[in-house]
Amino acid sequence: MSRERGERRSKGEGRGFRRRGVGRRKVCRFCADKTVLIDYKETRVLGNFLSERGKIIPSRVTGNCGRHQRQLTTAIKRARTVALLPYTTTYP
Numbered sequence: 001m002s003r004e005r006g007e008r009r010s011k012g013e014g015r016g017f018r019r020r021g022v023g024r025r026k027v028c029r030f031c032a033d034k035t036v037l038i039d040y041k042e043t044r045v046l047g048n049f050l051s052e053r054g055k056i057i058p059s060r061v062t063g064n065c066g067r068h069q070r071q072l073t074t075a076i077k078r079a080r081t082v083a084l085l086p087y088t089t090t091y092p
Helices: 043-047 066-081
Strands: none
Touching: 043 066
């Protein structure tokens, strides 16, 4: 062993720990473009925020602010209720 028995490792050393890149902060699409409104009837806009499985994509991925993410969530749930959007994808 290269270390003495009581010696501690620094955080992430030797465990395959990788630090994630800071990257660029994503901007909320709805704050940047005021003309785009969140409406449950606009399934094309809402469909961009759904995964292939029909799950709502989190704001840390899409870059939406908290206010618009909440509005998106309620709009998607309303669209699902009136059968404009699927709850899940269909299996073959």
